[in-house]
Amino acid sequence: SVTGVQTCALPISGTPVENHLGELWSLFEFLNPGLLGASSFFKAGAEVDPESRIWLRKALRPLILRRTKQQVASDLPARSEQVLYCEMEPDQRKVYNTILLKVKKDLDKRIALEGLAKSKLHVLEALLRLRQIACHPQLVQESAKPQSAKFDVLLEQLAEIAEEGHKALVFSQFTSLLALLQPKLKAAKLKYEYLDGSTTDRQKRVEHFQSDPDCPIFLLSLKAGGTGLNLTAADYVYLLDPWWNPAVEAQAIDRTHRIGQTRPVFAYRLVAKDTIEERILE
Numbered sequence: 001s002v003t004g005v006q007t008c009a010l011p012i013s014g015t016p017v018e019n020h021l022g023e024l025w026s027l028f029e030f031l032n033p034g035l036l037g038a039s040s041f042f043k044a045g046a047e048v049d050p051e052s053r054i055w056l057r058k059a060l061r062p063l064i065l066r067r068t069k070q071q072v073a074s075d076l077p078a079r080s081e082q083v084l085y086c087e088m089e090p091d092q093r094k095v096y097n098t099i100l101l102k103v104k105k106d107l108d109k110r111i112a113l114e115g116l117a118k119s120k121l122h123v124l125e126a127l128l129r130l131r132q133i134a135c136h137p138q139l140v141q142e143s144a145k146p147q148s149a150k151f152d153v154l155l156e157q158l159a160e161i162a163e164e165g166h167k168a169l170v171f172s173q174f175t176s177l178l179a180l181l182q183p184k185l186k187a188a189k190l191k192y193e194y195l196d197g198s199t200t201d202r203q204k205r206v207e208h209f210q211s212d213p214d215c216p217i218f219l220l221s222l223k224a225g226g227t228g229l230n231l232t233a234a235d236y237v238y239l240l241d242p243w244w245n246p247a248v249e250a251q252a253i254d255r256t257h258r259i260g261q262t263r264p265v266f267a268y269r270l271v272a273k274d275t276i277e278e279r280i281l282e
Contacts, residue, residue: 086149095137134272162216168236173222196221226252232260237267
């Protein structure tokens, strides 16, 4: 520089290293343009062969200092994760099987006519509908009976932990599912807080949940509540629907398993048995 003082940039990040190589490329392109070459090699979803991964690891190793949470906060209490399998009642199963047969038939026809490449959006739409029914049939069919195997399991557990003086975070990527859950909580006389992408007074909601011993439940959308919140008053976490990226779920659990937490944290993934959700888990 003109003054003779050397300067350097240091990006501090977490999840981009875990999500996909495209986000890692963007960090280095900002720091040192051209260092990693063209972005097309690192685009999301791109397959990178083992040899290229070895080269990339060696090239970037001197430039990355990685410190895990275990290294930074070795005194954090234990954290356990468990899958709760939920058995659908006959009415919910009937809706699921009916939609499954229909979308499979429709997709088979479309793929035969247009090929898989041109049918990907329709495949994703079909998967979305099956995932929604696995959570609650009324997410797809408003006329369906209000039966949800996940709600049956969840409400029983929430009532028990509230009675024992614990607090829980309940995450879902479907705000419509959380909307169906709210009247159930009211009927069970379980006080709760709520936060999604449209919430404007986020900090007020957080402070109320953290400080009010009579508010044992916090309903959060996965995208809006999965990052940037400190919710150490809770020691239970429920993920109502599995997500494709495990790192996103880990971030949600980390809302309570973080510095300041003094109790063991128990995280549960609710999965409808014999549905597409088991495949997502795999």
